Amino acid sequence: xxxxxxxxxxxxxxxxxxxxxxxxxxxxxxxxxxxxxxxxxxxxxxxxxxxxxxxxxxxxxxxxxxxxxxxxxxxxxxxxxxxxxxxxxxxxxxxxxxxxxxxxxxxxxxxxxxxxxxxxxxxxxxxxxxxxxxxxxxxxxxxxxxxxxxxxxxxxxxxxxxxxxxxxxxxxxxxxxxxxxxxxxxxxxxxxxxxxxxxxxxxxxxxxxxxxxxxxxxxxxxxxxxxxxxxxxxxxxxxxxxxxxxxxxxxxxxxxxxxxxxxxxxxxxxxxxxxxxxxxxxx
Ligand code: NAP
Numbered sequence: 001x002x003x004x005x006x007x008x009x010x011x012x013x014x015x016x017x018x019x020x021x022x023x024x025x026x027x028x029x030x031x032x033x034x035x036x037x038x039x040x041x042x043x044x045x046x047x048x049x050x051x052x053x054x055x056x057x058x059x060x061x062x063x064x065x066x067x068x069x070x071x072x073x074x075x076x077x078x079x080x081x082x083x084x085x086x087x088x089x090x091x092x093x094x095x096x097x098x099x100x101x102x103x104x105x106x107x108x109x110x111x112x113x114x115x116x117x118x119x120x121x122x123x124x125x126x127x128x129x130x131x132x133x134x135x136x137x138x139x140x141x142x143x144x145x146x147x148x149x150x151x152x153x154x155x156x157x158x159x160x161x162x163x164x165x166x167x168x169x170x171x172x173x174x175x176x177x178x179x180x181x182x183x184x185x186x187x188x189x190x191x192x193x194x195x196x197x198x199x200x201x202x203x204x205x206x207x208x209x210x211x212x213x214x215x216x217x218x219x220x221x222x223x224x225x226x227x228x229x230x231x232x233x234x235x236x237x238x239x240x241x242x243x244x245x246x247x248x249x250x251x252x253x254x255x256x257x258x259x260x261x262x263x264x265x266x267x268x269x270x271x272x273x274x275x276x277x278x279x280x281x282x283x
Contacts, residue, residue, distance in 0.1 A: 002226070002252040003152070007144075010151045011264035018271050019060040025278065026061070034063040034212060035093040035119065036085045040078065041071040041101045050097055052150070056267045062274060063090060073223075078104060079112055081092045086114040089283040093119035093274035116280065119273035122169070124142040130173060133180050136280065137273040144265025145227050146181065152254060154225055156183035160201050164188045164215070164242075165208035167224055170229055174206055213244040215247035220248050229262050 026032055035057050039050045050066060057064035067081060078100075085094045094117045100106050112117075121137040129135040136215040136248035138146070149156065161183035167170035173189045188198055197220040199205055207215050220226060230242030241258030249255055256262055 032063040092278035133225035159203035161201035170208040
């Protein structure tokens with residue numbers, strides 16, 4: 001039976017460390033790390049994420065601002081807010097909650113965020129820095145996965161790592177981080193042939209596709225580490241991952257549950273990035 005990698009516990013551990021570091025930072029500098037979160041429109045899931053981010057900031061002692069803009073906000077107004085936050089010395093990290101309403105251009109907004117305040121690490125400059133292995137911030141979800149592995153004493157070095165999913169925010173950076181950690185990495189997607197056979201090769205299998213309970217026992221090697229990034233709502237409203245937990249747990253050596261695995265780590269890594277951004281500034 002697999003060890004359950006407890007994302008809640010590991011996340012709480014890291015947040016306690018961030019809280020301590022924040023107190024030391026405040027004593028030394030006389031001000032707090034500051035995060036601004038911008039949300040446009042009334043998407044209920046996004047509103048929950050933003051509320052959780054604000055609460056997490058308060059928990060570790062950050063300064064935070066939340067901008068809740070109406071659905072009909074124009075590109076010009078949103079750009080102007082980002083420019084204002086870029087210039088605001090109290091703000092060290094800026095996060096624009098995605099997705100934006102359809103009439104707004106996400107790329108245009110993300111390109112405007114000062115890369116030194118880009119705590120989501122979505123700006124092409126930061127993406128490029130991650131590629132060459134010389135970065136300040138890592139995208140929050142893949143960074144959360146790496147922290148889970150590290151704190152569970154699972155070293156990807158020399159191991160066969162299979163990442164299922166190739167999105168810009170999870171799959172691709174995940175593959176890059178495993179590569180930096182000396183894993184031998186294969187990336188799969190919807191056009192991959194013999195997906196189950198490729199997955200069965202994995203010593204570490206990371207799944208980020210957004211299909212409820214998609215990965216079954218036939219896709220997992222005995223003793224593999226299985227990391228489930230998926231977050232899917234079942235018809236009964238319950239949250240479930242991309243991995244069929246009940247079927248895979250008896251085969252794997254370690255596995256993340258959903259909820260309580262990767263999910264809690266994402267905001268924790270956002271806090272870490274904000275602290276890093278603040279440390280790099282002298283205001
Ligand atoms: P996305 O942008 O929709 O990308 C999904 C990826 O999965 C694509 O690369 C797609 O392949 C691949 N895929 C879809 N169906 C597949 C199949 N049947 N076989 C193989 N590959 C398949 O999704 P995302 O933003 O990366 O998110 C993935 C999941 O992670 C979602 O459930 C999301 O809610 C969750 N998530 C969780 C967190 C967290 O904090 N825990 C954070 C972010 C995302 P193609 O490229 O070929 O289309």
